[in-house]
Amino acid sequence: MLPGWCDDTITVLRAPLVSARGSRVRDWGSASSHEVAGCSVQYAASASGDVAARAQPVSTTATIYCPPGADVREGDRVALGGATFELDGAPLRVRSPFGGRDHIIVSATARRG
Secondary structure: OOOOOOOEEEEEEEOOEEEEOOEEEEOHHHOEEEEEEEEEEEEEEEEEOOOOOOOOOEEEEEEEEEOOOOOOOOOOEEEEOOEEEEEOOOOEEEOOOOOOOOEEEEEEEEEEO
16 A cells, blocks of 8 residues: 555546457547546656647656556556546556555656647
């Protein structure tokens, strides 16, 4: 279990895989959601795109520490703070070899613009 100060709650969005034009893609219009409590969200960076461009793309990255057994999978999205983050790869399950705190690390990025 993570420390008591890990009091963020995230919403995990999970879309089914469907066939479209010969490929397997996620159907985000049919996504289900569930909450995971006891997390710690640590924002890592926020960056703007080309300032001369008409639209200003912005990306924000975060590292999310989840309790062991949290239902977060590769391909999911995470909603928090009014933004939707896409997972950067698979969640990493970290098991402490010395009886410390087991946890799951999720790296995610939100893009806007």
